[in-house]
Amino acid sequence: MYYNSILETIGNTPLVKLNNIADDIPGTILVKVEYFNPGQSVKDRIGIKMIEDAEEKGLIEPGGTIIEGTSGNTGMGLALAAVIKGYDCIFTTTDKQSKSKIDLLRALGAEVKVCPTDVEPDDPKSYYSVAKRLSEEIPNSYYPNQYDNPSNAQAHYETTGPEIWDQTEGKITHYVAGMGTGGTISGTSRYLKEQNEDIKTVGVDSEGSVYKKYFETGEFDKDEIHSYLTEGIGEDIIPENMDFDQLDDVMQISDKDAFLTTRALAEEEGLFVGGSCGAAVHGALEYARNNEFGEDDLMVIILPDSGTRYVSKIFNDEWMKEHGFLDSDAE
Numbered sequence: 130m131y132y133n134s135i136l137e138t139i140g141n142t143p144l145v146k147l148n149n150i151a152d153d154i155p156g157t158i159l160v161k162v163e164y165f166n167p168g169q170s171v172k173d174r175i176g177i178k179m180i181e182d183a184e185e186k187g188l189i190e191p192g193g194t195i196i197e198g199t200s201g202n203t204g205m206g207l208a209l210a211a212v213i214k215g216y217d218c219i220f221t222t223t224d225k226q227s228k229s230k231i232d233l234l235r236a237l238g239a240e241v242k243v244c245p246t247d248v249e250p251d252d253p254k255s256y257y258s259v260a261k262r263l264s265e266e267i268p269n270s271y272y273p274n275q276y277d278n279p280s281n282a283q284a285h286y287e288t289t290g291p292e293i294w295d296q297t298e299g300k301i302t303h304y305v306a307g308m309g310t311g312g313t314i315s316g317t318s319r320y321l322k323e324q325n326e327d328i329k330t331v332g333v334d335s336e337g338s339v340y341k342k343y344f345e346t347g348e349f350d351k352d353e354i355h356s357y358l359t360e361g362i363g364e365d366i367i368p369e370n371m372d373f374d375q376l377d378d379v380m381q382i383s384d385k386d387a388f389l390t391t392r393a394l395a396e397e398e399g400l401f402v403g404g405s406c407g408a409a410v411h412g413a414l415e416y417a418r419n420n421e422f423g424e425d426d427l428m429v430i431i432l433p434d435s436g437t438r439y440v441s442k443i444f445n446d447e448w449m450k451e452h453g454f455l456d457s458d459a460e
């Protein structure tokens with residue numbers, strides 16, 4: 130038995146029970162471990178889908194160039210699909226991202242342009258603006274724009290949602306995921322709620338992002354925005370892929386809570402995952418503790434990526450102490 134290419138191994142990731150860090154909570158808490166994808170993140174699902182939808186619509190021709198603004202994981206998903214399908218890739222990213230993520234993209238033959246984090250999204254230097262400009266300048270290029278491209282949420286509607294429904298035999302009662310572009314949470318939730326409208330969907334946001342306030346008040350408050358270190362979740366824009374109608378609640382998590390929970394997942398559950406996974410689990414457990422989560426409840430939390438991309442940060446004691454996330458006398 131073999132796969133025709135690495136792309137066929139995307140999806141069908143395992144669900145794993147949390148046994149230790151959630152042992153005070155009744156019911157069942159499961160995590161969907163997306164680092165089992167070949168590019169080691171949930172974003173492989175949308176890389177292939179956005180490219181194949183663009184091919185079908187004639188938006189990209191053989192030998193073309195894919196250009197995207199990405200924090201790394203979407204780039205990896207796009208780069209994998211591009212290698213197999215014969216496209217070039219140019220990615221723009223911010224100087225906040227792990228160097229190892231950028232090196233990984235270059236390993237798959239992509240060109241990476243690093244842009245400043247602390248500029249407005251519409252500033253010509255921002256990674257959004259640079260990606261857009263390049264896609265206008267370079268002939269036969271395609272700009273997937275994961276923020277507003279419906280193929281992003283659709284990939285999760287077609288794969289992540291049905292997988293969770295089947296794996297839990299329809300017993301899922303709560304679905305929790307981080308909110309970045311919104312594709313994962315919106316697409317998966319749309320599928321799950323179509324099967325059972327009583328399923329509760331909880332979004333996880335980062336302190337410093339606009340989402341929680343927007344969810345609660347409908348207001349986009351620029352003064353709330355400040356930079357933070359958790360990679361992949363929270364935004365300073367409202368992407369079209371973020372469907373707020375899917376959400377029953379939003380938890381906003383600090384970098385410190387996200388990173389300490391990330392380390393606890395490795396140390397207590399053997400789950401070596403990234404910082405947005407710690408945020409998602411921290412938010413999910415806080416939600417379960419505050420909302421009468423019962424014996425018969427079954428929660429699924431998405432863990433988007435792997436810890437390998439954060440060894441020099443979250444898993445490095447010096448880095449954690451420098452940012453005040455660990456006591457300086459901690460071992």
Ligand code: PMP
Pocket residue numbers: 200202203307308309310311312313314360361362403405406433434
């Ligand atoms: N975590 C990580 C590490 C990510 O790269 C992303 C994607 N930005 C997310 C969470 C959020 O996923 P989505 O964009 O589908 O909302």
